[in-house]
Amino acid sequence: MREISVFADESGDKTEKTRYFLLTLVFHDQAASIAEQVAIYERSLATADLPNIPFHSEPLLNGHGD
Numbered sequence: 001m002r003e004i005s006v007f008a009d010e011s012g013d014k015t016e017k018t019r020y021f022l023l024t025l026v027f028h029d030q031a032a033s034i035a036e037q038v039a040i041y042e043r044s045l046a047t048a049d050l051p052n053i054p055f056h057s058e059p060l061l062n063g064h065g066d
Helices: 035-047
Strands: 004-011 022-029
Touching: none
Parallel strands: none
Antiparallel strands: 004 022
16 A cells, blocks of 8 residues: 655744745655665765754744754
8 A cells, every 4th residue: 555645844934024935745655765865865964074963943043042
């Protein structure tokens, strides 16, 4: 049986002054491996000497601390 996963992410300010709001949807067939793409990403982080941790900029953009 095929299974599709969906990832949704939104970006934008929730005030009345905002003209744009971005919504991104990613659909992935779970039968298709993404292991090679993940490996490429992880190698690029290692090459740049960057940690492999999630980054969420929204708190920083809204004036919150770490």
